[in-house]
Amino acid sequence: MPELERPDGVTISYDTRGDPANPPVVLLHGFTSDGRMWQPQIGALTDRYFVAAPDLRGHGRSSPPPEPASASMADFAGDILGLFDALEIELGVLVGCSFGGMIAAQCAVDWPERLAGLVLTDASAAYDHPSYDEAYRRREGRMLESERLVERFGTTELGKRAAARVADPFLADGMRQRFARLSTDGYLGASRVRRERPDVLALLRERVTMPVLICTGDADPVHSASLAMARELPGARVVTFGGKGHGLPAVAPDAFTEVLLDFLADIESGRPIGGSFTL
Secondary structure, X not given: OOEEEOOOOOEEEEEEEOOOOOOEEEEEOOOXXXXXXXXXXXXXXXXXXXXXXXXXXXXXXXXXXXXXXXXXXXXXXXXXXXXXXXXXXXXXXXXXXXXXXXXXXXXXXXXXXXXXXXXXXXXXXXXXXXXXXXXXXXXXXXXXXXXXXXXXXXXXXXXXXXXXXXXXXXXXXXXXXXXXXXXXXXXXXXXXXXXXXXXXXXXHHHHOOOOEEEEEEOOOOOHHHHHHHHHHOOOOEEEXXXXXXXXXXXXXXXXXXXXXHHHHHHHHHOOOOOEEEEO
């Protein structure tokens, strides 16, 4: 896989598929995952689009931050701008899931002129807000407990405990391997950035002028945070997936891919974007 070296010495690994002459789509994965989470979407996108899927710093094959305690959202967003520049993407669509959606929201307010479209799925634009419900807060409590576990025992132990809750042996082994590939420094740096990132919720209405798609599962603990973003983006297309939990590109890959392709086609054709829909 090609690599991008950042000014602080971090190396970002990424994969590209499709013809570089086609419209570019950049996919940002969630916390503890890597670019491979997008395989169901990449296969459907590459006929019409040039697709780039990086491993975020500290994830997958990318190196961790040199000092986890100093990692920042600016670092993660800067990596994506660096990737746009390295791939000569002047204008592209940015798709972010969960933590990748947090980074995508930051990119959208920092350099909106580089985005032809923005997709935020399973995501939030602020760590906390009065409108967030108890399900969101319980999930964040569990995330903090996991961070403390990793501080003491490392990511491999967290993977073992997560896999113990998975009945299917194949999926459980995949869970263990995923966490084993994730460096402890990378996990701790990203986990802290999740909590300490800038609140960009109030900036969305002012700064985000490109077409926006917000996807959320109504059984996702992050659902209330996704709706808070939607309220700040009245022109966005909001699609709620009934009965689906966190990580729509993985838990509802076919339905999510169809929604994504429809959104991209509507951008290209100039059709109206706004509206709320439930699947």
